[in-house]
Amino acid sequence: MSHHHHGAHGNHRHAGDSHEPNYALSQILDLDAEILDGPMSAVRVDIAALADEPVRSILDLGAGTGTGTFGLLQHFVASHAVAVDGSTDMLEHLQRRAEHLGLADRVTTLHADLDEGVPELDPVDLAWASGSLHHLADPDRSLGQVAAAIRPGGLLAIVELNGHPRFLTDGAPGAAAEAKAHALLAVDRTVDMPAMGSDWGARLARAGLVVELDRPIVVDLPPPLPDVVGTYAFAILTRIRGAVAERLGAADLDHLDQLLDGGPSDVRYRSDLYVRTERQLLIARRPASG
């Protein structure tokens, strides 16, 4: 892979330098899809167990690069999906993937800012929102509109999260710096994304939906892990560095940089990485008489 600089370059390079690849969010979402494939396929099994089959129409809210869209299209073989996102880059990426997967005729992309209203379409059998609701300005208002976009008896499945995955276990080189960076981000989020980590079950109920499943998705992958995990860790830690560099102390920043500098602690070349993250899955139904 072109971004695998060899450690023998020696000189200390910093993640923000122009030599380093700058991972777009779309690339991180695709890596996320690859690494969390197992737990996310279990999510689809849970949805199928609650859905009145066949699921024919799917609405993906904040679809990103289409991980959820494609997984659901492959699981529900008679379905068509509308993938909504506020980013044209994401939707172009999603469209390319759809063509690559042979699913282009089963997905329609729709560019829309959900904060301006959930698009009015024919009511769907299944709405899906993964990692997107906490971005919205007023998730309760949006959820009310989402509930109206589902047919009576249809489902809304959401996946929400509290933060980025962690890769370093206690005592491993860089673990303390990773932990401090996460702590700074958690403080930022109380201001930037107050809905993150909120009580989604209560929000769904306020939208008139009946929660039928609420469970954590626990990801705890121990080493040895495939090389793609190093790429994923590098991408995520590079983004985190960008957000916290100015506030980390010099020693922690140096340790964080050593995770990204091509040297022996670089996460791309290590064999001791974990992937640890927890998300929450909620599946709710629009009452048949509602």
Ligand SMILES: C[S@@+](CC[C@H](N)C(=O)[O-])C[C@H]1O[C@@H](n2cnc3c(N)ncnc32)[C@H](O)[C@@H]1O
């Ligand atoms: C963390 S990504 C999740 C993408 C995808 N659902 C997944 O699970 O891989 C969040 C997505 O929500 C989209 N998004 C955030 N705010 C939005 C808004 N107001 N309207 C539409 N899309 C939005 C972003 O563009 C991004 O693609």
